[in-house]
Amino acid sequence: MNQKINWTTQRRVIYELVRDTTDHPTASDVMEQLRAEGHQFAYGTVYNSLRYLVDMGLVRELKLGNAVSRYDARTEDHLHVICDVCGKVAEAEIDLPTRWLEEIAATTSFQLDSPEILLHGVCPDCRRAN
Helix, strand or coil: CCCCCCCCHHHHHHHHHHHCCCCCCCHHHHHHHHHHCCCCCCHHHHHHHHHHHHHCCCCEEECCCCCCCEEECCCCCCEEEEECCCCCEEEECCCCCHHHHHHHHHHHCCCCCCCCCEEEECCHHHHHHC
């Protein structure tokens, strides 16, 4: 990242909130947490700040199927698992399978710039509830 970050107060607060959470919040989740902490940011400020943080490479936007975008401050490639019942998102702490990515690139002739692999399943809480 060679660009200089223009840190406004709002961007810094929003970045720190996303950085310090592990639940991959939506923009609405970010807004709720900000209000709970006493901040009075407009929705436009939150959305624009998240877009800026994504554009600057500080936050990754996760588009998980047809659901709303979620945000993750871990920008290195890693796997996500989503619960098909409740929508909870978890990170799988394993490396991306490089061999798979190489084979996919070779068979499709695509240059893979930011591979995202999303696995679906049912989380432990939802399994217990059934």
